[in-house]
Amino acid sequence: MGINDENEMMGDLQIGPTDQGMVRIYLSGEGFDAPFDFDPEEAEEIAEELMAAAEAAREIAAGAKRGKPKGKR
Secondary structure (H helix, E strand, O other), rough: OOOOOOOOOOEEEEEEEEOOOOOEEEEEEEEHHHHHEOOOHHHHHHHHHHHHHHHHHHHHHHHOOOOOOOOOO
């Protein structure tokens, strides 16, 4: 499955600090639990990637509203 593939899977996402000084991204859903621990610098890099992806998604959505093909800038 790729990033653009839709599915019916439901899950929860939690993000927070651990008592070991790490940042944990915790994914859980029916039949799975997946904790991912990152040092603070890695977490900041992930946050930057999320912000860049959010901006790109806004641009794609704005282009779609103007009638441009999806994914084109």
